[in-house]
Amino acid sequence: MRIDMNPSQLTFWKKYMAKAKLDLSYAAYTKVLRSWNDANASCPFNRLYFIIEGEGYVKVGDQTYYPKPGELYLLPAGSNQAYGTISDHTFGKYWCHFTAKIGDLDLFQILQTSAFITIKDPEALQKKFEQLIAYNKSEELTSAFRVNAIISEFIADFIEQTETVKLNLASTPTYEKMNSVLHYMEQHIADNVSIDTLSQIAHYHPNYFINAFKQFTGYSPIQYMNHLRSEKAKDLLMMSELNISQIADSLGMELSYFSRMFREQTGFTPTSFRDLKPKMIDYNETMLK
Known part of the structure; x- marks a missing residue:
């Protein structure tokens, strides 16, 4: 990861981004149907797709991607998103929907990353998703802490493995x-x-x-x-x-x-x-x- 800023700016933004309030809506593993297809203008939440098998496409803004097994995709809140199938060999994927808010802003409105990263240890990430799914269904008092910890780890890994991270300061008018x-x-x-x-x-x-x-x-x-x-x-x-x-x-x-x-x-x-x-x-x- 490379980010261009001086040490004092970096210190401020590290603490600023750490204030993001996380809220998980859904987490699951799905073998999608051939009819899986949708488009969302200015989607209000983030999507993470970890591809296990199959083929299809996702679109973020004007860019279309064709994910491969072992890749983790981020469809950021506030972006125009679309997805669909391209054959009967459909995606099998772990996925989650979540928000990460700093005040009224979405974290990934401020922080621009790549659309996907290639996972070095797919089995470890699969285990993390399974834990996330289990904790999200759990009635244990501590389950929300566990959920937020895993989402935070996903975000940190995604940022660290993105070659260049940019701060979109135009999104923060103040x-x-x-x-x-x-x-x-x-x-x-x-x-x-x-x-x-x-x-x-x-x-x-x-x-x-x-x-x-x-x-x-x-x-x-x-x-x-x-x-x-x-x-x-x-x-x-x-x-x-x-x-x-x-x-x-x-x-x-x-x-x-x-x-x-x-x-x-x-x-x-x-x-x-x-x-x-x-x-x-x-x-x-x-x-x-």
Whole structure:
């Protein structure tokens, strides 16, 4: 997988995409009938087809594909989709329908991948689909966690095995505005940044800005600023000799507020987090041997 962006952008988008809310509708294995044929304009959900046998076609947008056994196809939500048979030797396929939403957007509206990948270990993927089908039918309290874990793994595998992944920022009309806001917050991490200032950068009314910001990032502006500060503080605690009071000052925070914020964000006090440093160094050195 190759994706062109700088490290700070990559960090943001990794966390942003991980917020996708998953919802599985159906999962099954089907040997399709000769009459299997349909077209869906702007389909509202994603389809995954793992081809076991047979022949047929799928169409995404203007592109038509003729899947082969061992290939996994993604028909992304929001796209024009069609499929059908071409002979009596019809598809035998594992399949599922699911949504992956980030706010009002579909994940694969934002993230553009190839239409299919060739599976290196078909038996392992077949087993995963069988587990997905079983968990989706299960009445166990934990079954939804299992379902989401498998769908997440499918998505991760698909992204990792796609040669080039592109971010379709045109699908996120607030991206340019919010990206300017996030950049400003990063550059003014030690300042008392007001909602009015941020909303002016985005050219939004302050009340609308707060809702738009939370929908885009998953955080309120103050939560996101504290997240930035805690990430910076973690770096300083591990990589610098500054004492905790100096780190708090560098972030424009009083010591007591900084300590409380850091613990809320990380589960550690600044002192106990710094005490992890020797253990983390030993662990990293062990892993490198």
